[in-house]
Amino acid sequence: MSFLWTVSQQKRLSELNASEEEKNMSFSSTSDREAAYKRVEMRLINESKQRLNKLRHETKRPAICALENRLAAALRGAGFVQVATPVILSKKLLGKMTITDEHALFSQVFWIEENKCLRPMLAPNLYYILKDLLRLWEKPVRIFEIGSCFRKESQGSNHLNEFTMLNLVEWGLPEEQRQKRISELAKLVMDETGIDEYHLEHAESVVYGETVDVMHRDIELGSGALGPHFLDGRWGVVGPWVGIGFGLERLLMVEQGGQNVRSMGKSLTYLDGVRLNI
């Protein structure tokens, strides 16, 4: 007969960033298991404390803040202009993205008042600003934002209520260069994050036009699109464009080798990947 971790042991070991191997250990007796648990938990707590010491004395900021700064600097270096828009979004702008009652995303939206919600994505705000910038600036116009977005999720290991999006858009490039350009921009973000293993998945959708996902194995790191897009007309903008949205916590999860995505995000229970109740 063999024994596995109890449910509460399993939960605690996950919180403490145990490896898959450690989480799948089995034992010939419960006393063996309890002895092993003490040993593994102690080691993980010591590792956590060392990571917190490194935060305190070396890095001085969570990896999510450092990644945000690195990506922003790299994009500015590539000619993109950073913008900063509000978290509170009007129902009207959400509707312009076709996110109305019937849309799959609608039930995940946090509402504040009847006509205000927390943005579930950066795209409506970027469209709003682009409609002015495309009038004022010569093309190509390149902008990006990095900021919090909000979705009611299952709170599974790959999802967060509040997550950090990077959305970049390049508007007004030659139509035939879009595929090449989206590859270059994906590479820029992957290089800056330090993820070597990724590939692009191109798809054609009747509804959404051409889409390009940035994948690490079967994990979606980024979701891209090539315009013109049927939404463009709603904002009074025309012309070819490319854009990609990334979730920074997912990028970190992959870059740091499979940590719980919740531990990498804005949190009260984790600081820079480390569970604080140790």
Place this chain on the structure above:
Amino acid sequence: MSFLWTVSQQKRLSELNASEEEKNMSFSSTSDREAAYKRVEMRLINESKQRLNKLRHETKRPAICALENRLAAALRGAGFVQVATPVILSKKLLGKMTITDEHALFSQVFWIEENKCLRPMLAPNLYYILKDLLRLWEKPVRIFEIGSCFRKESQGSNHLNEFTMLNLVEWGLPEEQRQKRISELAKLVMDETGIDEYHLEHAESVVYGETVDVMHRDIELGSGALGPHFLDGRWGVVGPWVGIGFGLERLLMVEQGGQNVRSMGKSLTYLDGVRLNI
């Protein structure tokens, strides 16, 4: 007889960052006024376009993003550790700050669900993390966060629904050094922002203990406190501390010489201080 700007002219000139002098011009006839309006509006629009060009080709990011990065780097350099906590706050943690139905701030809180709101301040999250860090780290423990906070405001020229707070805390310093230390920390933030003209206003409150405001003339730039504080016990933490909270948009408004605070914040209608409908 003398004529002033019409209400709509006045509003437009304010949006375009006209000086006080320009906003208070008077004219001997309405035709003089209309001619002057055309001239002033044209000049302000040209200045706005030049500012947007500078953003596009030189700075590449709004002043609020640059200030956030400068302040974060300066604080890390002074031994503070940056933290990143969620925007969504539980009613329970808000209550721990004594912000319940009777509190002046309560009516300004944005509610999402019955028991969740948007944080009106960073303090509850910093307390929450400190209760663990004070157990794990030797004192003094120095942390800060820079992030969005939310209050329903009158949307006057000095207030914003969403604003960017910097809150720093140093916990566990000798009690007699608190006044000196809070002056040093205020100076660090003022130096990094580039505001020379400021002073501290010390006050003693029966309810809140010792408070220290960082003032520019009659504008409150920062609000500081010296602990022990009566709230500390609710989080199970003890000992002397100092902390200050700053509104980054106000710092920029003062640093840039009296711009509308709304134009400096996260916005859809302004980009880096410039009205986009030009």
